[in-house]
Amino acid sequence: MSSSETVSGRAQSGRVFGKRILITGAARGMGRSHAVRLAEEGADLILVDICESLPEIEYPLASVEDLEETARLVRKHDRRAITRVVDVRDAAALSAAVADGVAELGGLDAAVANAGVLTVGTWDTTTSEQWRTVVDVNLIGSWNTCAAAIPHLVDSGGSLVIISSSAGLKGTPLHIPYTASKHGVVGLSRALANELAAQNIRVNTVHPTGVETGMRPESLQGLLAEARPDLIPIFLNALPMAMAEASDISNAVLFLVSDESRSVTGLEFKVDAGVTLR
Numbered sequence: 227m228s229s230s231e232t233v234s235g236r237a238q239s240g241r242v243f244g245k246r247i248l249i250t251g252a253a254r255g256m257g258r259s260h261a262v263r264l265a266e267e268g269a270d271l272i273l274v275d276i277c278e279s280l281p282e283i284e285y286p287l288a289s290v291e292d293l294e295e296t297a298r299l300v301r302k303h304d305r306r307a308i309t310r311v312v313d314v315r316d317a318a319a320l321s322a323a324v325a326d327g328v329a330e331l332g333g334l335d336a337a338v339a340n341a342g343v344l345t346v347g348t349w350d351t352t353t354s355e356q357w358r359t360v361v362d363v364n365l366i367g368s369w370n371t372c373a374a375a376i377p378h379l380v381d382s383g384g385s386l387v388i389i390s391s392s393a394g395l396k397g398t399p400l401h402i403p404y405t406a407s408k409h410g411v412v413g414l415s416r417a418l419a420n421e422l423a424a425q426n427i428r429v430n431t432v433h434p435t436g437v438e439t440g441m442r443p444e445s446l447q448g449l450l451a452e453a454r455p456d457l458i459p460i461f462l463n464a465l466p467m468a469m470a471e472a473s474d475i476s477n478a479v480l481f482l483v484s485d486e487s488r489s490v491t492g493l494e495f496k497v498d499a500g501v502t503l504r
């Protein structure tokens with residue numbers, strides 16, 4: 227038992243105790259991991275997910291049951307969890323859902339723009355539908371998340387965390403729309419960090435290497451092995467680990483949301499096992 231827990235498991239203190247935090251793409255994978263880690267450290271959460279698959283994405287997205295399971299895991303720590311099924315591409319619906327959640331929790335302190343999708347293909351097989359879906363969800367959806375949160379942060383300051391990727395810092399091939407969208411959020415974050423610094427709102431990106439989650443496009447391995455084995459080294463971590471753990475990324479998110487990072491803004495926080503060194 228950690229010092230932040232009582233016998234009942236309720237987080238009574240913690241590194242983000244009492245903070246109210248929005249997370250998108252919260253139904254599974256890293257979004258769920260962030261939610262549970264932040265709840266362990268005393269946060270209350272607004273959990274958003276599309277809970278529906280998309281035709282342009284080759285692997286299934288999360289379900290309503292997944293989102294409710296995340297909420298259950300948060301509530302195990304006796305923290306509040308509000309769930310909303312929303313597509314981050316729908317700015318109006320997202321803003322309304324966040325406003326509802328904020329009214330229920332009594333305020334907002336931070337947001338984590340985590341929802342994202344990945345398509346796979348060589349430059350000459352990637353379709354305009356794939357481009358639009360990936361940019362809409364990963365880049366414009368991250369913007370929509372910030373835009374929904376900012377009005378609730380301007381009075382007392384706060385933290386915006388955008389989940390990018392190692393593909394937001396290097397030219398990761400065979401998913402050009404994804405790599406472009408993940409570079410795009412770096413520009414979004416830097417510009418927003420400048421605009422919002424005066425209001426004490428910090429904006430940072432996190433850049434994970436590969437993590438085992440539901441984001442599993444089977445075609446990537448085949449394409450690499452059969453068509454472009456020459457590109458395999460670009461995907462290899464420097465540290466002796468094939469993948470990072472979701473909790474490794476959640477610890478970076480926790481730091482950026484907490485007051486421990488009060489003087490950190492405009493950071494590209496790599497949690498990438500050294501893959502961008504290569």
Ligand SMILES: NC(=O)c1ccc[n+]([C@@H]2O[C@H](COP(=O)([O-])OP(=O)(O)OC[C@H]3O[C@@H](n4cnc5c(N)ncnc54)[C@H](O)[C@@H]3O)[C@@H](O)[C@H]2O)c1
Pocket residue numbers: 250251252253254255256257274275276277278287288289312313314315340341342343363367389390391392433434435436437438439440441442
């Ligand atoms: N898994 C990796 O190797 C890896 C590496 C670097 C970065 N990332 C990034 O981490 C973030 C989390 O991904 P993950 O690996 O947990 O994948 P995941 O597919 O398991 O989780 C993504 C979640 O986002 C939700 N989502 C997708 N589109 C949405 C939309 N339009 N609106 C609302 N919710 C939507 C999905 O339903 C799912 O629950 C993503 O931004 C991803 O690009 C992942």
